Amino acid sequence: xxxxxxxxxxxxxxxxxxxxxxxxxxxxxxxxxxxxxxxxxxxxxxxxxxxxxxxxxxxxxxxxxxxx
Numbered sequence: 001x002x003x004x005x006x007x008x009x010x011x012x013x014x015x016x017x018x019x020x021x022x023x024x025x026x027x028x029x030x031x032x033x034x035x036x037x038x039x040x041x042x043x044x045x046x047x048x049x050x051x052x053x054x055x056x057x058x059x060x061x062x063x064x065x066x067x068x
Contacts (some may be wrong), residue, residue, distance in 0.1 A: 007029065019052055 006014055026045070029035040037045075 016052070022033065 009017075030037070
């Protein structure tokens with residue numbers, strides 16, 4: 001089923017969607033189970049999400065400029 005769905009969307013979209021599962025696992029551990037994270041993990045987590053936001057913003061900007 002994954003291969004069927006993955007073949008019908010762009011690889012960029014698929015790559016962004018791949019971040020949803022780890023994010024949900026992170027939130028469950030943090031919010032539901034009260035897991036403590038050292039600052040090193042917070043720093044790594046922050047760097048990854050800054051990169052994802054930058055990548056997504058660039059894609060949105062590209063689409064907006066293309067439609068003009």
